[in-house]
Amino acid sequence: MIIPIKYIIFELVYTLTIKPTFMKRYIFYLIAWCCISTLSAQSLSQSKKLFENGDYEKAKTAFAKFIRSAPNSAEYNYYYGASLYETGELDKAIPYLEKSAKRNYIGAFRYLGKAYADLYRFDEAVENYETHIDWLNEKNRDTEQAEAEYSELLKKARMFKSVEKVAVIDSFVVNKTQFLNAYKISSTSGKIQWNDAHNGTIYENEMGNKRILSEMKDSLMQLYTQEKLLDGWGEKNAIESLNDSCNVNFPFLMGDGTTLYYASDGEGTLGGYDIFVTRYDSEDNTYLRPSNIGMPFNSTANDYLYAVDEFNNLGWFVTDRNQPIDTVCVYVFVPNESKQTYNYEATDPQIIMDVATLRSIQTTWTDEEQVRDARQRLAALKYAKEEKVKKVDFHFIVDDSATYTQWGDFRSKEAQNLYRQLLQKEKDLNQLQTNLAQKREQFANENGLGKKKLEPSILDLEKRIPQLMEEVDKLTVEVRKQEIEKLRK
Numbered sequence: 001m002i003i004p005i006k007y008i009i010f011e012l013v014y015t016l017t018i019k020p021t022f023m024k025r026y027i028f029y030l031i032a033w034c035c036i037s038t039l040s041a042q043s044l045s046q047s048k049k050l051f052e053n054g055d056y057e058k059a060k061t062a063f064a065k066f067i068r069s070a071p072n073s074a075e076y077n078y079y080y081g082a083s084l085y086e087t088g089e090l091d092k093a094i095p096y097l098e099k100s101a102k103r104n105y106i107g108a109f110r111y112l113g114k115a116y117a118d119l120y121r122f123d124e125a126v127e128n129y130e131t132h133i134d135w136l137n138e139k140n141r142d143t144e145q146a147e148a149e150y151s152e153l154l155k156k157a158r159m160f161k162s163v164e165k166v167a168v169i170d171s172f173v174v175n176k177t178q179f180l181n182a183y184k185i186s187s188t189s190g191k192i193q194w195n196d197a198h199n200g201t202i203y204e205n206e207m208g209n210k211r212i213l214s215e216m217k218d219s220l221m222q223l224y225t226q227e228k229l230l231d232g233w234g235e236k237n238a239i240e241s242l243n244d245s246c247n248v249n250f251p252f253l254m255g256d257g258t259t260l261y262y263a264s265d266g267e268g269t270l271g272g273y274d275i276f277v278t279r280y281d282s283e284d285n286t287y288l289r290p291s292n293i294g295m296p297f298n299s300t301a302n303d304y305l306y307a308v309d310e311f312n313n314l315g316w317f318v319t320d321r322n323q324p325i326d327t328v329c330v331y332v333f334v335p336n337e338s339k340q341t342y343n344y345e346a347t348d349p350q351i352i353m354d355v356a357t358l359r360s361i362q363t364t365w366t367d368e369e370q371v372r373d374a375r376q377r378l379a380a381l382k383y384a385k386e387e388k389v390k391k392v393d394f395h396f397i398v399d400d401s402a403t404y405t406q407w408g409d410f411r412s413k414e415a416q417n418l419y420r421q422l423l424q425k426e427k428d429l430n431q432l433q434t435n436l437a438q439k440r441e442q443f444a445n446e447n448g449l450g451k452k453k454l455e456p457s458i459l460d461l462e463k464r465i466p467q468l469m470e471e472v473d474k475l476t477v478e479v480r481k482q483e484i485e486k487l488r489k
Helices: 005-018 020-052 056-069 075-084 090-101 105-120 122-138 144-160 174-184 349-357 368-383 413-447 448-488
Strands: 167-175 191-195 200-204 210-217 220-229 248-253 258-263 274-281 303-309 314-319 329-333 396-399 400-406
Touching: 020 075, 020 329, 056 090, 056 274, 075 090, 075 105, 090 105, 105 122, 105 144, 122 144, 167 368, 174 210, 174 329, 191 210, 200 248, 210 248, 220 248, 248 303, 258 303, 258 314, 274 413, 314 368, 329 368, 413 448
Parallel strands: 274 303
Antiparallel strands: 167 329, 191 200, 200 210, 210 220, 248 258, 258 274, 303 314, 314 329, 396 400
């Protein structure tokens, strides 16, 4: 507090008139008091400026001293707690922010909301943000920033209420630059390579004729496709519908040739990189609007490279949540055929928390037999000697006594060529079936005019799919016929 000069003059006059013998002593103490008060005010102002300028470490040190002198000050508790939060000391920050909020310091509610959100205490986070915005409105202050943060918080809160019920069977902590070595993906799922030149990954399909890769462009990682030509790889084509003013990286294409997983640090993330899924629309020659795959795969840290080995029925993703710098954790899970979520209202909140954060993967083990079988498959992949592992290109049942898994298994050249046609038709069929499912879903959500526009394409697909199914069946029979005839000779 700075004492106005008129009060100082009054005190001096009073002292000279009433108590002249104490004049010197009184003046000394008064001047000292004024100086200390002035310096204190200057120090507080300077400390606030440190915080406002983003120098949180220095601000934290400065406000620690203020806290010791006035431990119940709402202002001091706010700045100290907020500085602790900004320097990563989340648990320490909360008591100070709570104390400040109890005294209705406006900024404390915002930071308390941020802190609770980081701890997945979303209901409390939402409540504090709402209080913060109410106070801003009451004081006629700008709410734009708070409203934007509140909107993002609501997305996270909704995601927390739909955590996927998935069995995570194992995890490996590895060096960030070596995490691909932990992925044990069969050749039927394609191949994932590290792109040294661009600090990203390259996905190559099982046929070896298509790539999806990430490369740096204008300081941002972007996704591209490449087709195999006779003399090598063709021109890179940007995936414009997915590339945005953010980083997109770590692509993985499912066996249907349509479903694409990738990581992005742009809009709709919980924080850092999140994993998204989209599907290719062959009619429009573009990818559909991507969706965040949610928790537990995504977190407030960086999460990426979601890959599924359909042959071994195992999935993989990597995250740096709760990990030291340059270290990541690779999780292995059992992929669901369709998304299953926990009943938020009927499930113990601690279980939801443990699953969402993957605090303990054992919490996800709801089916003991499923986990046991999956861990056995994983062990076989981890510990089998590479030279003993049989290369599997496909699975084709010739008869009761023969199942082919490699192109070299065929004895009939004709049967081999027919089987290549069969594989292509099966992929075409899967793509058409996916397109039909998407069109039907879109049809259900459209109005009258929208439905009318979709009807021709749906009818066409409904006609083409049975025809293609019949062709697949005929080809299957013919392949077996040709191969069996060759075997009998």
